[in-house]
Amino acid sequence: MGKAGRSPTPTTKNGAGAGGGAGVGAGVTNDALPTAAAAPTTAAVGSGSGGGGACRSTLHANKTILKTVSVFLASGKRNSSNQSKAAAAALQNKRQQRQRKMDELSGKINPKLLDNLRKKTRFTKDELDALCRIYRKLVSNCQYAAKTLASSSSSAAIAKPHSAVEGIDRIVFRELLHSTFDIVTEEILMERIFCSWDKAHEGLPLRLEGWLIGLSTFLRGTPAERAAFCFRVYDLNTDGFITKDEMFTLLRNCLIKQPQDEDPDEGVKDLVEIVLKKFDLDKDGKVSLDDFMGTVTAEPLLIEAFGQCLPTDSAVVSFFSTLQVKKNSLKNNLLMDN
Structure with a gap:
């Protein structure tokens, strides 16, 4: 009876250890506390080692980002500098073009253009100066004619395309050929002379260089x-x-x-x-x-x-005589001004 009464006791103790009864389970838990407490320490160490790697990775990423930003900013500065230079060059070119147009309309030519025109034409420097003044006068006539047409309401639509013309147009050109060079010919030939005058720009209003080169052929061409x-x-x-x-x-x-x-x-x-x-x-x-x-x-x-599409010999002689008179008149005016 005594042995039979003691045998369940170990079984119950083992069962409690294995199965985790309420009372014994609490005791097992208390025995395991040191081990359980040590686990966080190990985890913390592991976590600390992993955290160091993460910090290095973060620093490397930050350095890469800073380097990329620096390159981007430097590239932006270069682009900004290039754009500024391009804008300055475009502005300078625009000013030069505006100055050339003003020089053309005022009859002035810069020394470089003058030297170039002397090579392309058979005119002397004094003749070129006089011809530039004639060009200025002819362009003024063109502008006056355009304004006159624009002042008429019935012809406003016709005059509009001519309002911005800078050069010698067909009307003034034909009058010049008729009155100055005795060219009396049919309308179709007059139009063809105008279009063929400057072979580089057929049919466009004659600008200063085209006017002078065409006139050189017209008057002194081989x-x-x-x-x-x-x-x-x-x-x-x-x-x-x-x-x-x-x-x-x-x-x-x-x-x-x-x-x-x-x-x-x-x-x-x-x-x-x-x-x-x-x-x-x-x-x-x-x-x-x-x-x-x-x-x-x-x-x-x-x-x-x-x-007929060329001037007579007498018309050529008369034209250059007029140029000489104008040149002498200009010199006299300059002397009087001084």
Whole structure:
């Protein structure tokens, strides 16, 4: 009986240790406290080691960010500096262009441009000065004509495109050719002379340089230069050839129609065939620049075969005499001012 009564006791004690009864479980917990208390210490050490690595990683990341920001700021400064330089250069260029326009309109030319024009033309320095004053006067006439047209309400829409023109326009140019150089020709030829004057800018208002270079050819060009100018004038569609149709148009406008002529166009067609045989050296049915130059070199009088587009010798002499008078007048005015 005594043994049987003691046997459950270890079982209960073991069961409590294994199963964790209420009373015994509390005791086991108390025995395990030192171990449990040590665990946080170990964890803290581990955490401290991991925290040091995290700090180094954070410092490295911060350094990378600072370096990136520094590079970005330096790049921004360079871009800002480049933009400032570009803006300053653009402003300087704009000022130079404005000054060149003012010089053109006032008839002044800077020494560098003057030297360049003396190389491109056959004018002396004094002649260039006088021609620049003429240009200023012609541009003023163009501006006055534009203002006059703009003052009329009925023609305001027509005048608007001309309000900002800086140069010699068609109207003033034609009047100059007619009154100064005795060019009396048909409207179509006048238009072609204007468009061919400055071969680099066909049909645009004539600026100072184009005006002077074209005038040099017009007044003092070599026979080859003047022949090439005439060819450009006669090449109505600027395709590099003078065709039968273009000859017909030019000669028909040049010829005086007689009232008794029943069909004047037939006479013009016959004349075209005669002229074509004379000029068409390679016999391809049209006149090229080489054909024209070859024919004119052999017979210089044929240079204006399709209509007048060059000044007479007397008109050239008279024009340069006028330039000389203007030059002397300017010198006298300067002497009186001093």
